Amino acid sequence: MSTDTPLPRTAVPLGITDPVEKARAELKAALAAIEEKSNVPKRVSLASERGVETARRFARRSPIAAAAAAVGAAAVVGAAVWGLVRLYTR
Secondary structure (H helix, E strand, O other), rough: OOOOOOOOOOOOOOOOOOOHHHHHOOOOOOOOOOOOOOOHHHHHHHHHHHHHHHHHHOOOOOOOOOOOOHHHHHHHHHHHHHHHHHHOOO
């Protein structure tokens, strides 16, 4: 089977006629899917990279709004930390 696009690790190739080979391919694909689903650090890393890229595009498109959003986020984080410390010291 010759294709131009590579087959993902979580896919079972078509055209396998031997039941043992097909079962092995299905097991391999299932294990790869479980590994990808349970690899939380990798998923968090990919999500943060997407978020950073989105933030950079937003900052390039409208820098004043991005600065205002950064100041607002800093104020929210500061207020949350202040509130937690105040609750803890009471």
